[in-house]
Amino acid sequence: xxxxxxxxxxxxxxxxxxxxxxxxxxxxxxxxxxxxxxxxxxxxxxxxxxxxxxxxxxxxxxxxxxxxxxxxxxxxxxxxxxxxxxxxxxxxxxxxxxxxxxxxxxxxxxxxxxxxxxxxxxxxxxxxxxxxxxxxxxxxxxxxxxxxxxxxxxxxxxxxxxxxxxxxxxxxxxxxxxxxxxxxxxxxxxxxxxxxxxxxxxxxxxxxxxxxxxxxxxxxxxxxxxxxxxxxxxxxxxxxxxxxxxxxxxxxx
Numbered sequence: 661x662x663x664x665x666x667x668x669x670x671x672x673x674x675x676x677x678x679x680x681x682x683x684x685x686x687x688x689x690x691x692x693x694x695x696x697x698x699x700x701x702x703x704x705x706x707x708x709x710x711x712x713x714x715x716x717x718x719x720x721x722x723x724x725x726x727x728x729x730x731x732x733x734x735x736x737x738x739x740x741x742x743x744x745x746x747x748x749x750x751x752x753x754x755x756x757x758x759x760x761x762x763x764x765x766x767x768x769x770x771x772x773x774x775x776x777x778x779x780x781x782x783x784x785x786x787x788x789x790x791x792x793x794x795x796x797x798x799x800x801x802x803x804x805x806x807x808x809x810x811x812x813x814x815x816x817x818x819x820x821x822x823x824x825x826x827x828x829x830x831x832x833x834x835x836x837x838x839x840x841x842x843x844x845x846x847x848x849x850x851x852x853x854x855x856x857x858x859x860x861x862x863x864x865x866x867x868x869x870x871x872x873x874x875x876x877x878x879x880x881x882x883x884x885x886x887x888x889x890x891x892x893x894x895x896x897x898x899x900x901x902x903x904x905x906x907x908x909x910x911x912x913x
Contacts, residue, residue, distance in 0.1 A: 680759050682851075690739030690765055699849050699890050700741055700799070703827075706883065706892045707798060707903070708745040711825055714879065714905050715794065730793040733817055735784055736800035740766035740777065747775045751794070754778040756787060784813045791819035798903075801828040807861050808869050815873030815906070824875055824906040827883070831860035835900045838885065847887040866904055875906035 689695040715730065730751055734743045737755030739762050747753045747770070755777055757763050763781040770777045780787070797814045804810045811826075818824045829835050836857045843849040867877055883901035884893050892901075 682854075688761075688765065690741070690762065691769055696851050697738075697741075699843070699885075700738070702890045702892050703799070703883075704741050704745055706894070707742065707827065708749075710881070710894070710903065711746070711794075711796070712749060714825070715823065730822075732794040732796060733787075733792040734796045734798075735814055736797070736803070737766060737779070738762050740769055740779065742796060742798055743777050743779070744770060744773070744775055746794075746796075747777050754780065754792070756780045756782050756784065758783050784810070784817070787817070791817055791822070793819055793822040795822065795824045798825060798827040801826065801861050801866070802855060802859050804859070807859070807865070811866060811869035812873050815870050815875050815908075818875065818906070818908045820908055820910045822908055823878075824870065824908075825903065826866055826870075826906070827901070827903040828866070829855065829860045829901055830899055831857065831862050832899050835860055838900045842887065843885070847890075849887060849890055863898055863902055863904060870904075870906045875908050878905040878907050880904050 690697050690700075692698075693701040732743075732746050732751045732753045734746070734753060734755040737743045737757050738759075740755055743753045743755040743766065755763075755766060756779075757766070758781070760781050763779050766777070766779045770779070795814055795817050797811075801807050801810065814826075815824055829839050839855050839860075840857060844852045844854060863880060871877070880898055881903045882895040882898040883903060884895040884897065885901065886892070
């Protein structure tokens with residue numbers, strides 16, 4: 661159902677009807693660690709500890725920290741892998757996704773495991789006005805038609821003193837070879853057609869959009885992939901997969 665993802669008859673910056681249809685088809689297999697979403701299961705073992713570490717690390721934003729437990733917005737939550745990972749550590753999580761079947765599966769899985777997660781079938785543009793201490797935008801930017809507008813909308817949801825985490829794929833030849841030729845064609849880690857190279861986003865483009873929205877860059881981190889497993893590890897090289905962390909300063913009276 662795409663009505664939630666349209667404005668005046670046009671798709672919003674965070675939606676692509678082809679992408680939504682593809683993820684709806686995959687929804688039933690999302691929680692299978694050996695299925696098409698195996699790379700996300702591998703990523704989750706890396707990104708949840710990384711996010712928790714960053715939230716606990718000293719910051720150069722010289723203001724008191726927001727009260728814990730943090731409220732978290734997981735944009736493009738799929739069937740809830742990352743949302744559940746954060747909820748299991750005591751965070752209050754809202755997960756949104758434009759694929760209706762994803763949200764149905766996410767709700768079923770959370771209920772079955774006794775987790776209270778607010779899942780909503782919607783897009784960032786239609787989410788009721790509210791800011792969050794932590795906004796997660798992980799493996800989503802490369803799937804939206806207007807990355808700049810989508811990043812601006814995501815940044816606007818970060819509360820004063822809060823964090824924005826972004827994970828995506830760089831627009832480089834190395835990324836084309838690794839994320840498309842390797843992951844989709846050679847090793848079959850992902851369904852063919854999952855990614856489009858022209859929608860990959862450079863770190864400098866992400867920083868520009870987020871800084872214009874009033875956020876401060878905190879750290880950049882590359883992610884290396886071993887196709888056996890697959891397994892993931894942190895690296896300094898950001899030419900393929902990378903994560904960026906931003907914070908919004910507290911307002912100065």
